[in-house]
Amino acid sequence: MSKLALLGVLSSAVFSGASLLYATLGEIVSERSGIVNLGLEGVLLVSASTGFAVTSLTGNPYLGVLAAVIAGGLMNMILGYLVVNRKANQLASGLALMFFGFGLSALIGKGFVGAKIVGLPRLAVPGSSGLPKLYASLLRFDILIYLAVPVAIAIWWLLFRTRWGLGVRAVGESPDTAFASGRNPRLIRFQALWLGGALAGVGGAHLSIAYAMNWTEYMTAGLGFIAIALVIFSKWHPLYAIAGALLFSGAVAFQLLLQSSGIQVSPFLLSTIPYVLTLVVLMAWGSRRRMAAPAGLGQVYEGVE
Amino acid sequence: MIPGSEAVSAPPVLSVRDLVKRFPGVLANDSISLDAMPGEVHALLGENGAGKSTLVKCIYGFYRRDSGELLIDGEPTEIRSPQEARSRGIGMVFQTLTLIPALSVVENVALFLADLPAIPKLERIAAGLETLGERYDLKVDPWAQVRDLSIGQQQKAELLKLLLSQPRLLILDEPTRVLAPQEVQGFFQVLKRLVDDGLSVILITHKLNEVLECADRITVLRQGRVAGQVERTDATETGLVRLMFDRDLTIAPVSRSTAESAEGPPVLELQQAYTRGEGAATSLEQIDLVIRPWEIVGVAGVSGNGQKELGELILGSAPCIQGTKRLFGEDFTRRSIGDVRRAGVAYIPENPLAMAVNPHMTVLQNMAITQTRRYSRRGGLSIDWQAVESDTELTWERLGFRVPPHLLARSLSGGNLQRAVIARELSHEPRLIIASYLTHGLDVQSVHAARAALVQARDQGAGVLLISEDLEELSEYSDRMVVMHAGRIVGDFRTADADIYEVGRLMTGSQFAYG
Numbered sequence: 108m109s110k111l112a113l114l115g116v117l118s119s120a121v122f123s124g125a126s127l128l129y130a131t132l133g134e135i136v137s138e139r140s141g142i143v144n145l146g147l148e149g150v151l152l153v154s155a156s157t158g159f160a161v162t163s164l165t166g167n168p169y170l171g172v173l174a175a176v177i178a179g180g181l182m183n184m185i186l187g188y189l190v191v192n193r194k195a196n197q198l199a200s201g202l203a204l205m206f207f208g209f210g211l212s213a214l215i216g217k218g219f220v221g222a223k224i225v226g227l228p229r230l231a232v233p234g235s236s237g238l239p240k241l242y243a244s245l246l247r248f249d250i251l252i253y254l255a256v257p258v259a260i261a262i263w264w265l266l267f268r269t270r271w272g273l274g275v276r277a278v279g280e281s282p283d284t285a286f287a288s289g290r291n292p293r294l295i296r297f298q299a300l301w302l303g304g305a306l307a308g309v310g311g312a313h314l315s316i317a318y319a320m321n322w323t324e325y326m327t328a329g330l331g332f333i334a335i336a337l338v339i340f341s342k343w344h345p346l347y348a349i350a351g352a353l354l355f356s357g358a359v360a361f362q363l364l365l366q367s368s369g370i371q372v373s374p375f376l377l378s379t380i381p382y383v384l385t386l387v388v389l390m391a392w393g394s395r396r397r398m399a400a401p402a403g404l405g406q407v408y409e410g411v412e
Numbered sequence: 413m414i415p416g417s418e419a420v421s422a423p424p425v426l427s428v429r430d431l432v433k434r435f436p437g438v439l440a441n442d443s444i445s446l447d448a449m450p451g452e453v454h455a456l457l458g459e460n461g462a463g464k465s466t467l468v469k470c471i472y473g474f475y476r477r478d479s480g481e482l483l484i485d486g487e488p489t490e491i492r493s494p495q496e497a498r499s500r501g502i503g504m505v506f507q508t509l510t511l512i513p514a515l516s517v518v519e520n521v522a523l524f525l526a527d528l529p530a531i532p533k534l535e536r537i538a539a540g541l542e543t544l545g546e547r548y549d550l551k552v553d554p555w556a557q558v559r560d561l562s563i564g565q566q567q568k569a570e571l572l573k574l575l576l577s578q579p580r581l582l583i584l585d586e587p588t589r590v591l592a593p594q595e596v597q598g599f600f601q602v603l604k605r606l607v608d609d610g611l612s613v614i615l616i617t618h619k620l621n622e623v624l625e626c627a628d629r630i631t632v633l634r635q636g637r638v639a640g641q642v643e644r645t646d647a648t649e650t651g652l653v654r655l656m657f658d659r660d661l662t663i664a665p666v667s668r669s670t671a672e673s674a675e676g677p678p679v680l681e682l683q684q685a686y687t688r689g690e691g692a693a694t695s696l697e698q699i700d701l702v703i704r705p706w707e708i709v710g711v712a713g714v715s716g717n718g719q720k721e722l723g724e725l726i727l728g729s730a731p732c733i734q735g736t737k738r739l740f741g742e743d744f745t746r747r748s749i750g751d752v753r754r755a756g757v758a759y760i761p762e763n764p765l766a767m768a769v770n771p772h773m774t775v776l777q778n779m780a781i782t783q784t785r786r787y788s789r790r791g792g793l794s795i796d797w798q799a800v801e802s803d804t805e806l807t808w809e810r811l812g813f814r815v816p817p818h819l820l821a822r823s824l825s826g827g828n829l830q831r832a833v834i835a836r837e838l839s840h841e842p843r844l845i846i847a848s849y850l851t852h853g854l855d856v857q858s859v860h861a862a863r864a865a866l867v868q869a870r871d872q873g874a875g876v877l878l879i880s881e882d883l884e885e886l887s888e889y890s891d892r893m894v895v896m897h898a899g900r901i902v903g904d905f906r907t908a909d910a911d912i913y914e915v916g917r918l919m920t921g922s923q924f925a926y927g
């Protein structure tokens with residue numbers, strides 16, 4: 108197999124890995140506050156379609172990203188209303204949000220199927236200018252990719268080094284204790300959901316505006332659910348999420364390589380490799396005491412009596 | 413009391429007027445009034461379930477009161493949330509600890525600091541904790557995760573948390589419950605210094621000697637109402653007990669173990685047992701311990717020296733990585749908790765809310781969860797709730813106290829929760845009882861009832877492991893005493909021959925430092 112094919116596969120792994128990382132970070136923030144968002148897939152789709160539509164209409168991809176961020180935040184506000192205000196079951200509400208997202212994104216994107224946009228500009232990796240042109244063209248990434256790891260570090264800092272982050276983690280562990288400490292668990296959960304939705308929005312926007320540069324229905328293809336699995340994999344920790352996203356998209360790239368190398372194994376079997384890997388890691392880490400989920404995850408906060 | 417009758421100089425920091433709080437089916441506070449004066453310790457007494465915790469939670473804005481008024485410095489004030497209480501300088505230590513197990517001690521402390529900056533410097537808070545701990549002899553590793561701490565260490569962390577936040581009115585709901593006697597002394601010295609600087613304190617406790625020692629005024633609650641208010645100078649122990657229970661207490665003298673040489677195999681035999689403690693938990697090393705039937709063995713030691721792990725080792729929730737564990741003459745080293753329990757081991761853990769009950773189930777359901785086989789009918793398809801209820805009734809009758817059976821465990825008062833766990837563990841004739849902090853949160857009357865039940869079980873042939881930091885309790889009730897330090901058993905005495913100073917020296921581990 109040529110080096111070019113290898114580079115191509117790796118390059119696409121970086122693109123999908125960045126979307127995955129943003130989505131995972133978003134889910135980490137909301138789960139740290141105690142809310143599982145099973146509707147992440149729907150949130151990603153709605154932000155991808157909204158971002159694409161706005162980019163296509165205005166010709167400005169940055170405006171598209173902004174629109175996607177707001178769309179993601181708003182989608183999570185729906186979940187917040189259901190599970191925080193109406194005290195609905197989180198899992199059922201999340202699934203409802205997902206199906207709502209399927210429909211809404213299809214509706215938003217309907218007029219834009221096949222539309223051409225100017226995507227986010229791609230910048231060459233420093234030092235790649237010396238390479239042959241074909242190679243160098245594969246090493247050009249958009250700004251969101253370069254920002255992915257710094258954002259993960261920033262989220263880690265926010266959660267573990269700031270007062271707000273301490274409050275979020277406290278609410279996720281024990282809303283009653285957080286309340287006793289003078290915090291408003293409902294407000295904090297809404298804030299965390301908003302931030303989580305915004306991050307998912309970046310992931311969705313990256314998918315449609317920077318990577319694929321088109322809109323197709325259900326273009327996320329399960330990315331949201333993989334992100335939810337990666338949250339567990341990364342022990343609800345933003346920095347481990349970087350490793351998780353790398354590992355998972357690396358596994359996807361690897362199985363694509365195997366497929367293209369003409370190996371005599373069913374491609375259906377090969378395409379399960381990343382998921383099998385996820386399962387293996389979950390099994391290996393699942394028993395550790397230190398990686399327990401936030402204690403208040405999935406619980407309804409009843410408020411004062 | 414007549415409002416304003418004592419306001420000669422400064423108005424009360426806090427006045428409560430006719431506060432009423434109702435829960436479904438319970439009138440927890442029925443028109444309660446009290447004043448907290450500046451520079452004064454106001455004690456709140458009452459039997460388990462009298463409504464003390466509910467009252468202070470209403471003051472702190474944790475519960476919403478149904479009616480009544482709060483006045484701060486004489487001004488009517490609305491307190492709708494803990495946030496508002498804190499901004500008015502009211503701090504509170506809850507009865508059930510409000511520490512988050514997954515966070516470190518510093519993070520827990522930071523959470524409750526009123527003036528925490530947006531980007532807190534945890535190192536600085538940790539340093540503050542260490543100096544405070546040094547000064548008041550409340551030493552806790554600031555970076556340890558709370559889940560790895562023993563209950564006594566957690567209580568210290570809780571106290572440090574509040575000392576650091578410097579409120580004007582401090583509400584303490586049984587702050588000394590799980591502290592060792594010498595630590596209680598230290599704590600009251602701290603409190604005195606703070607009160608001299610003008611701090612007001614509302615103190616809830618069941619220990620009458622503490623009240624008589626440090627309170628200026630005492631309010632006694634009974635079944636949600638104020639049963640009486642007395643100045644300390646007018647208070648006597650019998651008078652207070654009469655106000656609390658509306659009658660006098662009779663306390664039977666303790667009997668000693670009667671069995672001369674107990675027949676049958678020991679109920680527990682640990683030989684060179686080791687456990688591995690994760691994180692800050694203590695690892696047990698070289699544990700040799702034998703408990704015979706008809707015997708109460710006391711475990712003395714400063715909290716956090718392996719007592720919790722010893723209980724877990726016997727129950728089987730902490731695996732024995734080396735050595736052997738025999739129960740009732742059989743090898744149980746590798747057997748499950750279920751096997752251990754079915755063999756007749758009862759366990760009253762140090763933190764019942766976290767380790768012994770499911771807070772979202774009712775009292776009756778919690779009574780049944782350790783005995784599901786016994787109560788299951790039709791091959792496990794249904795549970796005989798009537799049998800559970802009648803068994804529970806019987807136990808309560810025997811113990812002399814009762815708990816509302818259909819309440820959720822989480823809405824029980826602290827003492828009632830402990831009563832429920834004791835009742836469950838002491839029913840069904842256990843052959844080995846492990847009891848940590850048996851009297852944790854109980855009122856005077858229930859303390860006697862619980863201890864009497866333990867002695868009774870012993871007199872019927874059970875072996876008992878009584879883990880406590882209270883040397884008086886140990887020397888009064890145990891037939892034999894072992895001392896734990898740093899995960900090892902460092903002393904083993906017949907209580908009758910034990911020298912209290914020697915025990916104290918072993919507990920603090922000074923023979924390692926000097927010998």
Ligand SMILES: Nc1ncnc2c1ncn2[C@@H]1O[C@H](COP(=O)(O)OP(=O)(O)OP(=O)(O)O)[C@@H](O)[C@H]1O
Pocket residue numbers: 412435436438440458459460461462463464465466467507816819822823824825826827828853855
């Ligand atoms: N959240 C709740 N829901 C329903 N009932 C409650 C709730 N909290 C307390 N109660 C009931 O109110 C009564 C008073 O409880 P409270 O906790 O104030 O007692 P307490 O005086 O603090 O007792 P203890 O000494 O055992 O701590 C009890 O009967 C209790 O069961």
Ligand SMILES: [Mg+2]
Pocket residue numbers: 464465466507585825826827
């Ligand atoms: Mg109480």
